[in-house]
Amino acid sequence: MLQALIIFIAQLLFVPVLTLRTITMVKGMKEKAAALGMLEGIIYVITLGIVFSDLSNYLNMIAYALGFGIGLYIGQIIEQKLAIGFVSIEVNILNKNEELTNHLRDEGFSVSTAEVEGMNQARRYRLDCTARRDREGEFIKIVSTYEPSAFIVSYEPRNFKGGYITKAMKKTKNKHVKSKVHTSS
Missing domain, CATH: 1.20.1270 (Substrate Binding Domain Of Dnak; Chain:A; Domain 2)
Structure with a gap:
């Protein structure tokens, strides 16, 4: 035994x-x-x-x-x-939502936007973001608050080079560490 x-x-x-x-x-x-x-x-x-x-x-x-x-x-x-690694997230929404985009950027997410054409020439807007995997839920929650009917898809990229992501991650990591220190004081 x-x-x-x-x-x-x-x-x-x-x-x-x-x-x-x-x-x-x-x-x-x-x-x-x-x-x-x-x-x-x-x-x-x-x-x-x-x-x-x-x-x-x-x-x-x-x-x-x-x-x-x-x-x-x-x-x-x-x-x-x-949640080791990174995730790329694509969001499709019906209308351009500057408030959502600005909120995501204020939270340290690197967001690119584009107008895209869907079926029957329907105009939609796409948000693209690459973030640390441990922040995926936070990103989706913010988007869902502003755009409850958004189509969201995420996947893990194998490689990426350059761009805003490295700077944003450093800023956000420092921001979260500082906010945890202030809230626990």
């Missing part, structure tokens, strides 16, 4: 580490991916060693599978909380 508990707990650690290692690897964070990979390897070898030491112990196998499944769930929650 103790072995099954150890296996279960090890899997609860192993799978989130596996998830984070995969994400850091895909995002090009070589050093972090390597460190997580070493930790992942150690946990993996120890856990499998216990399971393979007695293949007649079905409780150990069940603990391994159950821990793996729950570990996947935990890994996804951790990944969502960390």
Whole structure:
């Protein structure tokens, strides 16, 4: 029973580490991916060693599978909380909304606007933004407040170079740090 508990707990650690290692690897964070990979390897070898030491112990196998499944769930929650990387967001609205655009810019989002043509030559306006993933919800909430019927789509860009985004992120990060200091004082 103790072995099954150890296996279960090890899997609860192993799978989130596996998830984070995969994400850091895909995002090009070589050093972090390597460190997580070493930790992942150690946990993996120890856990499998216990399971393979007695293949007649079905409780150990069940603990391994159950821990793996729950570990996947935990890994996804951790990944969502960390929100590593960036997101590109496109917003389509019926009318030009300067108030919305200005509010987004005041909040530190880099917003580009364009008039676009939809089906049957319908004129619409598109807002484009690239932001840190941890700010995606904030962006969507602001847009939804001003434009409840907006069409919003987001995706993760693989690469980007230049533009306003780097300066805006630094400004916004400093702004949020300062506001947290002032509100906690």
